[in-house]
Amino acid sequence: MIEIRFHGRGGQGAVIASQLLAMAAFKEGKYVVSFPYYGVERRGAPVTAFTRISDRPIRIKSQIYEPDYVIVMDTGLMSQVDVLKGLKPDGWVLLNTTKRPEELGVTGRKAATVDATGIAIKHGLGSKAAPIVNTAIIGAFARLSGLVSIESVVDVLLKKSPAAPEKNAAAAKDAYEALVFYER
Amino acid sequence: MKTMITGNEAAAWGARLARVKVVSAYPITPQTKVVEKIAEFIANGEMDARYIRVESEHSAMAACISAENTGVRTFTATSAHGLALMHEMLMWAAYARLPIVMAVINRAMAPPWSIWADHQDSMAQRDTGWIQIYSESNQEELDAVLMLYKICEDKDVLLPAMTMMDAFILSHTMEPVDIPDQKLVDDFLPELDLPHRLDINRPAGHGSLIMPEGPVMEYRKAMADAFAGVRDKILKVEEEFREIFGREYGGLVEEYRTEDADAIAVVSSTIASTSKEVVDRMRERGLKVGLARVRYFRPFPHRELREIAKKTDMLGVIDRSYTFGYGGALYAETKGVLYGHSDIPVKNYIMGIGGRDVTPEILEKVFMDMLKIAKDGAVDTEVEWVGLIGDERWSA
Numbered sequence: 001m002i003e004i005r006f007h008g009r010g011g012q013g014a015v016i017a018s019q020l021l022a023m024a025a026f027k028e029g030k031y032v033v034s035f036p037y038y039g040v041e042r043r044g045a046p047v048t049a050f051t052r053i054s055d056r057p058i059r060i061k062s063q064i065y066e067p068d069y070v071i072v073m074d075t076g077l078m079s080q081v082d083v084l085k086g087l088k089p090d091g092w093v094l095l096n097t098t099k100r101p102e103e104l105g106v107t108g109r110k111a112a113t114v115d116a117t118g119i120a121i122k123h124g125l126g127s128k129a130a131p132i133v134n135t136a137i138i139g140a141f142a143r144l145s146g147l148v149s150i151e152s153v154v155d156v157l158l159k160k161s162p163a164a165p166e167k168n169a170a171a172a173k174d175a176y177e178a179l180v181f182y183e184r
Numbered sequence: 185m186k187t188m189i190t191g192n193e194a195a196a197w198g199a200r201l202a203r204v205k206v207v208s209a210y211p212i213t214p215q216t217k218v219v220e221k222i223a224e225f226i227a228n229g230e231m232d233a234r235y236i237r238v239e240s241e242h243s244a245m246a247a248c249i250s251a252e253n254t255g256v257r258t259f260t261a262t263s264a265h266g267l268a269l270m271h272e273m274l275m276w277a278a279y280a281r282l283p284i285v286m287a288v289i290n291r292a293m294a295p296p297w298s299i300w301a302d303h304q305d306s307m308a309q310r311d312t313g314w315i316q317i318y319s320e321s322n323q324e325e326l327d328a329v330l331m332l333y334k335i336c337e338d339k340d341v342l343l344p345a346m347t348m349m350d351a352f353i354l355s356h357t358m359e360p361v362d363i364p365d366q367k368l369v370d371d372f373l374p375e376l377d378l379p380h381r382l383d384i385n386r387p388a389g390h391g392s393l394i395m396p397e398g399p400v401m402e403y404r405k406a407m408a409d410a411f412a413g414v415r416d417k418i419l420k421v422e423e424e425f426r427e428i429f430g431r432e433y434g435g436l437v438e439e440y441r442t443e444d445a446d447a448i449a450v451v452s453s454t455i456a457s458t459s460k461e462v463v464d465r466m467r468e469r470g471l472k473v474g475l476a477r478v479r480y481f482r483p484f485p486h487r488e489l490r491e492i493a494k495k496t497d498m499l500g501v502i503d504r505s506y507t508f509g510y511g512g513a514l515y516a517e518t519k520g521v522l523y524g525h526s527d528i529p530v531k532n533y534i535m536g537i538g539g540r541d542v543t544p545e546i547l548e549k550v551f552m553d554m555l556k557i558a559k560d561g562a563v564d565t566e567v568e569w570v571g572l573i574g575d576e577r578w579s580a
């Protein structure tokens with residue numbers, strides 16, 4: 001079983017991202033669960049969401065404490081939230097940034113970066129002040145993890161995006177190509 | 185059609201597939217999405233029902249009672265304080281023998297405010313005369329709504345039912361769910377034919393004043409008798425459901441690896457789901473533990489629990505609520521039905537109050553404690569709270 005934790009801010013679409021990723025894996029025949037840590041989900045407040053992906057039915061109903069992947073949709077959160085908490089020693093962190101991981105204090109970790117914000121703005125997703133980066137980040141995650149194909153992600157986005165399905169699918173494809181890997 | 189939906193959506197789909205005719209509800213976190221989804225179904229013309237908006241849950245249940253009285257299938261949903269506010273009307277619905285079905289999204293009672301899962305809200309309604317079932321998955325929630333209408337509307341039953349799911353852990357969690365074909369549901373679930381419905385061609389009055397010499401006590405006895413027959417209806421309906429839809433859940437109590445178990449956990453809802461994983465992990469290491477998942481709390485599965493007690497050396501009862509009498513409700517009633525039938529030790533573990541996360545690691549500690557009691561043949565503490573902040577014994 002693979003466990004993924006999303007960190008975002010209210011309004012960025014972290015909960016929807018965890019659901020769309022689960023749908024893409026479900027489409028490929030995997031057992032999946034997606035759930036939020038339901039807190040004070042005001043716009044801008046820190047939000048946590050989770051996805052589990054497995055080859056067997058998933059019966060564990062507790063939260064995820066030792067994820068295999070951590071996805072940080074807003075690196076500004078890293079001053080208030082310990083996003084790497086519990087990440088498995090071999091686990092990956094995916095950062096939405098134009099910086100290098102060590103510039104954000106991430107060292108000794110398998111890390112990858114993508115400018116999901118820039119890609120979302122380019123495709124007109126959300127506003128410049130508050131771009132919706134969730135679909136771009138899933139495209140990048142598909143490349144990073146190999147857990148789901150970009151084709152499945154695109155298919156889910158075309159069918160399930162609440163708005164602008166083509167733009168969301170294009171953003172995911174761009175992010176898939178734009179991912180930068182940093183081995184520790 | 186297998187698709188990804190939340191527990192709240194599963195409950196709404198249950199109401200839609202059951203061709204419910206009247207829905208009346210008042211929104212409350214974490215139930216809101218159930219009634220939002222139903223409102224959406226109705227607005228889109230996907231569900232042919234009347235949605236009655238009201239100013240409170242008390243009125244929501246009153247509206248369901250009035251509608252059901254005319255012989256149409258009704259549905260509502262609520263949580264915590266909404267359920268508490270309904271209390272008076274819950275008894276009215278049951279004593280009027282109206283087979284209303286309601287989804288309850290289990291949420292802690294305040295103060296302090298908590299919107300997360302525990303069972304205090306529904307356990308506090310256990311004496312209202314409603315059938316109670318606790319789901320462990322979104323699929324079970326949808327299927328329970330369909331089965332409950334069939335059970336409740338049986339002419340030998342005519343009782344209301346509430347189906348419980350844990351706040352957020354199911355209500356906001358997306359899982360794969362098989363949404364059955366409408367045609368199959370129509371074959372399984374006939375239209376409601378309420379024998380005592382209000383009918384202008386057969387004038388009658390219901391619920392008027394009756395003196396102590398009159399048959400109030402007889403009405404209650406008839407209701408108690410009907411409740412006693414619910415167990416067999418549940419088993420019969422589940423068998424019919426399995427034949428049509430290919431899914432089964434184990435009746436009133438689902439047993440999981442209870443064969444040759446040294447200790448068995450008696451537990452309901454999503455804690456049971458996580459516990460199954462723990463049981464498998466411990467069995468792999470040769471530790472003989474098992475699980476009895478109490479699905480129906482009303483009617484209380486006294487026969488099943490007495491049989492399960494014969495198979496093992498101790499029972500560990502996990503409650504996600506507390507009675508403020510002695511222990512949790514599941515514990516108190518389990519011990520009650522075992523008296524005179526079994527001498528094995530029974531210990532109560534109070535867990536997950538106010539949404540406190542119940543992890544596989546902490547459950548494994550509970551099972552290890554149970555195995556020790558099974559070996560010693562006696563409990564150390566009869567009622568123990570597990571997972572309190574700063575309690576090193578149970579920290580994962």
